[in-house]
Amino acid sequence: MMRRHWLLVGACGWVLLILMFVSKFINFSFRIPSDYAERREMFVWTFPSVTTKHTSVQWPDKGASQPYILSSVSPSVVEPIDWQSMNEKRLELLSTVCRNASMWNLTHTTVDKFVLDRIFVCDKHKILFCQTPKVGNTQWKKVLIVLNGVFSKVEAIPENLVHDHERNGLPRLSSMTDTEIRQRLNSYFKFFIVRDPFERLISAFKDKFVKNPRFEPWYKHDIAPAIIRKYRRSHHDDNESVGLQFEDFVRYLGDKSGRQRLDRQFGDHIIHWLTYAELCAPCDISYNVVGHHETLERDAPYILKAAGIADLVSYPNIPPGITRYNRTKVERYFTGISQRDVRRLYASYQGDFNLFDYQTPAFLLD
Numbered sequence: 480m481m482r483r484h485w486l487l488v489g490a491c492g493w494v495l496l497i498l499m500f501v502s503k504f505i506n507f508s509f510r511i512p513s514d515y516a517e518r519r520e521m522f523v524w525t526f527p528s529v530t531t532k533h534t535s536v537q538w539p540d541k542g543a544s545q546p547y548i549l550s551s552v553s554p555s556v557v558e559p560i561d562w563q564s565m566n567e568k569r570l571e572l573l574s575t576v577c578r579n580a581s582m583w584n585l586t587h588t589t590v591d592k593f594v595l596d597r598i599f600v601c602d603k604h605k606i607l608f609c610q611t612p613k614v615g616n617t618q619w620k621k622v623l624i625v626l627n628g629v630f631s632k633v634e635a636i637p638e639n640l641v642h643d644h645e646r647n648g649l650p651r652l653s654s655m656t657d658t659e660i661r662q663r664l665n666s667y668f669k670f671f672i673v674r675d676p677f678e679r680l681i682s683a684f685k686d687k688f689v690k691n692p693r694f695e696p697w698y699k700h701d702i703a704p705a706i707i708r709k710y711r712r713s714h715h716d717d718n719e720s721v722g723l724q725f726e727d728f729v730r731y732l733g734d735k736s737g738r739q740r741l742d743r744q745f746g747d748h749i750i751h752w753l754t755y756a757e758l759c760a761p762c763d764i765s766y767n768v769v770g771h772h773e774t775l776e777r778d779a780p781y782i783l784k785a786a787g788i789a790d791l792v793s794y795p796n797i798p799p800g801i802t803r804y805n806r807t808k809v810e811r812y813f814t815g816i817s818q819r820d821v822r823r824l825y826a827s828y829q830g831d832f833n834l835f836d837y838q839t840p841a842f843l844l845d
Contacts, residue, residue, distance in 0.1 A: 576830075609764075
């Protein structure tokens with residue numbers, strides 16, 4: 480009887496130990512997500528004053544800064560990054576390449592009406608934004624529209640209004656007097672966004688000649704046939720109904736001297752594949768920040784903070800992975816294109832590769 484009693488006590492003890500162990504495991508497994516979320520919400524950025532070689536930027540005082548939540552832009556951003564140093568390195572490289580005499584023709588341009596047309600103004604918050612197509616510019620325009628007071632939040636802005644420059648409340652720098660232009664270039668916060676040059680060209684090709692979502696018929700009916708007639712090597716089909724192929728597009732872009740007449744004919748429609756140097760004159764205008772499309776999840780809140788507007792507006796949510804560089808896609812588009820044509824294309828865009836620290840696509844050139 481006594482032996483049976485102790486066996487029962489022992490069994491109860493084992494059951495109790497097992498329950499305690501299971502309970503501990505369950506609590507641990509459910510605590511992980513909340514701990515991760517807590518770390519994400521407590522992530523803080525602070526920026527002391529800094530002067531870059533390009534221009535002076537007044538960052539928010541360290542003592543006055545408030546916790547800055549990144550989850551609205553990207554829940555994956557949890558590691559603290561010294562973006563002040565990153566921006567300084569980007570501007571230092573830009574300045575170094577701009578001084579390289581052998582690259583001068585690829586990096587410098589005249590700050591004329593064409594360039595000033597690309598720069599949008601927010602006088603209320605003293606911001607200038609240079610538009611570089613196919614790098615998420617629509618969203619930055621929405622941010623500026625909200626800041627200018629036309630709409631209260633980015634979600635309320637109709638898509639068809641964003642690019643309607645007669646109605647969206649975004650003045651261009653070119654619309655101002657010479658004195659007003661100089662004053663703003665010398666004192667406003669200035670930024671623009673860049674992207675791997677070849678991937679940007681693929682995006683422009685898809686948008687304008689394959690998808691053409693904004694119902695812009697001139698790309699299909701005017702620009703594509705003109706490029707095909709001049710640059711398609713095989714005319715055994717000899718019909719333009721096949722549509723512009725990426726190979727035709729590459730050959731046109733790599734012809735630095737021969738494409739000038741076509742570009743004049745195309746007018747401002749070519750902005751989607753012009754170099755960053757031609758669009759924003761980064762060697763001739765002192766920008767405060769150069770953002771990268773590949774790190775936009777982190778750069779977007781950084782830019783808002785640096786411009787002093789983080790508490791007024793947020794950058795629209797970025798779908799996960801959409802800004803990541805896709806080498807597989809680049810290789811697929813360039814399959815079958817001759818190395819001669821790829822090298823000519825690279826020569827045309829080498830300035831953009833060097834100015835913004837994009838790796839030479841050796842996997843396409845060798």
